[in-house]
Amino acid sequence: MALTESRYVDNAGTRHETKPEHMTQLFGRQLVLKTHPRIIFRGKLDPLAARTMEAQCVVTDERYANAAADLQDVMSSISRILMCEVSGMPCKDDTLLGLSHDELRLHSHNPAKYCGVDHMIPHYEMGKAFVAVNALRTAVRETEIAAIQAFTDDAGELTRPDIIQSLNRLSSAVYLVMCRLLAGKYDTPRYAEQGRPDFLRKGTP
Numbered sequence: 001m002a003l004t005e006s007r008y009v010d011n012a013g014t015r016h017e018t019k020p021e022h023m024t025q026l027f028g029r030q031l032v033l034k035t036h037p038r039i040i041f042r043g044k045l046d047p048l049a050a051r052t053m054e055a056q057c058v059v060t061d062e063r064y065a066n067a068a069a070d071l072q073d074v075m076s077s078i079s080r081i082l083m084c085e086v087s088g089m090p091c092k093d094d095t096l097l098g099l100s101h102d103e104l105r106l107h108s109h110n111p112a113k114y115c116g117v118d119h120m121i122p123h124y125e126m127g128k129a130f131v132a133v134n135a136l137r138t139a140v141r142e143t144e145i146a147a148i149q150a151f152t153d154d155a156g157e158l159t160r161p162d163i164i165q166s167l168n169r170l171s172s173a174v175y176l177v178m179c180r181l182l183a184g185k186y187d188t189p190r191y192a193e194q195g196r197p198d199f200l201r202k203g204t205p
Helices: 037-061 063-086 101-109 129-152 161-183
Strands: 008-010 023-027 030-033
Touching: 037 063, 037 129, 063 129, 063 161, 101 161, 129 161
Parallel strands: 008 030
Antiparallel strands: 023 030
């Protein structure tokens, strides 16, 4: 009687007909613990997408529809990163927010030149839209750290530098959305009628 192939196999070579509750599929039939670094990384992408949608709802409520459109670029990038991580395909974003990787880096490192606002310390008076996008930025950073932990080998070398770079540029893109919000680059400049708060006025310490 021919032996049938088990449905799953774990890192120790143990075969399983059903998936144990504390394990999940890394790829194909391969099972790993749910605490595996790559599973933790994948688990960060899910709330990152949720935080992006939450920010889109807030900026839309605040009448910044163009900001919601820019954040859809962020959502598409998150989906692409997940697909490439699971499939092993190279992760390549040619543009994000209409900018190349090099342009994103330039714009996010010099917002005064490209947006008309300096680097800022986030403050609640910058508005609900700004606060929501800033929370998204911190989630991107957390996801990037999880990716570095997942894709650094025993020799300290990155096994997926493409994913790390994509997340780094994603962080730059979200920061750029923050700068554009603050500079009034979207549909309804927050300070058009009320003026800028004192701590944002030119010359204010």
